[in-house]
Each structure stands twice: as C-alpha cells, then as structure tokens.
Amino acid sequence: MSSVKLHDKTFVPYISNAELMKAVDKVAEEITKAHKDDPQPPVLLCVLNGALPFTAELLKRLDFPIELQTVRLASYSGTDSVGPVRLIGALSSELKGRNVIICEDIVDTGKTMVFLHSLLLKEGAASVEICTMLLKPEVYKQPLELDYVGMEIENRFIVGFGLDYDQLGRNLNDIYILQ
Ligand code: IMP
Ligand code: MG
Numbered sequence: 267m268s269s270v271k272l273h274d275k276t277f278v279p280y281i282s283n284a285e286l287m288k289a290v291d292k293v294a295e296e297i298t299k300a301h302k303d304d305p306q307p308p309v310l311l312c313v314l315n316g317a318l319p320f321t322a323e324l325l326k327r328l329d330f331p332i333e334l335q336t337v338r339l340a341s342y343s344g345t346d347s348v349g350p351v352r353l354i355g356a357l358s359s360e361l362k363g364r365n366v367i368i369c370e371d372i373v374d375t376g377k378t379m380v381f382l383h384s385l386l387l388k389e390g391a392a393s394v395e396i397c398t399m400l401l402k403p404e405v406y407k408q409p410l411e412l413d414y415v416g417m418e419i420e421n422r423f424i425v426g427f428g429l430d431y432d433q434l435g436r437n438l439n440d441i442y443i444l445q
Contacts, residue, residue, distance in 0.1 A: 270425075270442055272434040277425055277442035281417070286399070286427055286441065289416030290320065293397060294327035296414050297367065300395075307331035308365040313382070314338045315436065316371035319428040320399040320416075324369060335359050339378055351381040362390035367413075371428045372400040376408035383410055399427075 269278045301308050310328070312321035314336050325334060338354040366386050373379055379396055386394045397414035404421040406412075423444045425435030435442070 269445065270435070270438065272425060272431045275431060276445045277431075277435070278445050279440055280424055280443035281419070281426075281441035283427070283439045285417070287323065289399060290323045290327065293399075293414045293416050294324055297324075297397065298328060298330065301332070301365070301367070302330040304365060306364070307333055308367055309333045309335050309359075309361060311361075311366050311368050311386075312336045313368065313370045313378070316428045316430065317369050317399070319436070320371055321369045324397070333359075335361075337382065339382065341378060351378050353385065357389065361386060363392050365393045365395075366391045367395045367397050370396065370398040372402070372424075373398045373412060373415075374402050374405050376406045376410065379412075380408055380410055400424075 269276050310321065310325065310332055312318060312334065321334070335358045337357060339351055340354055341349060341351040368379065368382055368386070370379065373396075383394050383396065395413040396410070398412060399416040401412060401415045401418050402421050403418050423431070424441050425431045426438035426441040428436050429441065430436045
C-alpha cells in the first residue's frame with residue numbers, strides 16, 4: 267500500500283482491508299447471536315453514503331431473515347463536522363414497530379447517531395440499536411450506548427472503505443490516515 271492524494275491532501279495507509287474484514291466478522295457474529303431468532307425480521311438501516319461498503323460486507327455475513335433499508339443524512343464538510351445533522355429526503359420505509367439496527371461507518375462526536383436514534387424512536391421503531399464499523403472513543407461523549415463496534419481508532423481524520431474527504435476516497439479498500 268502506498269500513499270494516496272485526494273484533492274489537496276495526502277493520506278497514508280492505516281487499517282488494512284484484512285483487519286476491517288475481521289472487525290466485520292466479529293460484529294456479524296454479535297448481531298446474529300442477538301437477532302437470529304427475532305419473531306419479525308429486523309431492519310438493517312444503512313446510513314448513506316459512507317456505510318455502504320461496511321453494510322454490504324455485513325449483510326453477506328448475516329444468514330437469517332433481515333431487511334435492508336437506507337437513510338441519507340448530512341452534517342460533515344471537508345475534514346470538520348459542521349452544523350446540525352439533518353435528514354435528506356424521507357425514510358425509505360415504514361419503521362413503526364420494527365427492530366432497527368443502524369449501520370454506520372464511523373461514530374465521531376456522536377451527533378449523527380443521537381439525531382437518528384431519536385428520529386427512529388419518534389417514527390415508532392420498537393427498538394433502535396447502533397452498529398458502527400469504527401469509533402473515535404476520545405471524542406464520543408454521548409450517553410447513548412453503541413451496541414456493536416467493529417474497531418476503536420484514535421482521533422484522526424481517515425478515508426477509505428466508504429469514508430470520504432470531500433466525496434473522494436470512498437472506493438479505497440483499505441483505510442488511510444491524513445499525513
Ligand atoms: P459525528 O456525528 O460527529 O459522530 O460524525 C459522524 C459522521 O461524520 C460519519 O458518518 C462520517 O460520515 C463523518 N466522519 C467522522 N469522522 C470522519 C473521518 O475521520 N473521516 C471521514 N468522515 C468522518
Ligand atoms: Mg457517515
């Protein structure tokens with residue numbers, strides 16, 4: 267793996283795809299244990315666009331009835347979290363009475379998850395769990411419990427495997443860190 271240049275910044279290798287796949291395996295096992303016998307199939311809710319690669323890998327490993335839905339939110343611009351989180355468009359389906367598992371790429375300040383968690387409860391979801399591939403524990407200070415966490419990382423800006431720097435870098439198979 268060598269460095270990559272995206273817009274004006276250079277990023278260097280940080281987490282290999284093999285390590286990411288191990289984290290997905292672990293989370294998939296935990297979700298399977300918790301939900302394989304649910305009376306009604308749970309909903310895996312992918313937070314677009316970042317969580318798309320993670321959700322796809324996770325879904326392949328879930329061998330029981332489960333629905334896939336998506337949601338689009340916004341708050342980030344460049345390398346800094348800005349402004350309030352908002353829903354873009356509508357939720358893709360009725361979630362009243364459903365057990366929802368939010369599938370996110372990374373939890374940083376947690377503002378996004380706090381917003382979405384409360385939105386889903388307002389929509390009448392029976393339960394809302396959070397599954398994130400990555401967590402920055404130094405930054406996350408919310409009371410909200412994170413149910414499934416793939417890996418914890420330091421408080422640095424990263425790209426790859428769904429994560430972007432101004433829309434670039436999502437297609438990288440490994441994760442890279444700002445040099
Ligand atoms: P939060 O609301 O502060 O937890 O931010 C979560 C969102 O910010 C994630 O869904 C990501 O899209 C984005 N984000 C947070 N940290 C990074 C990073 O290091 N690289 C790229 N995007 C990030
Ligand atoms: Mg995201």
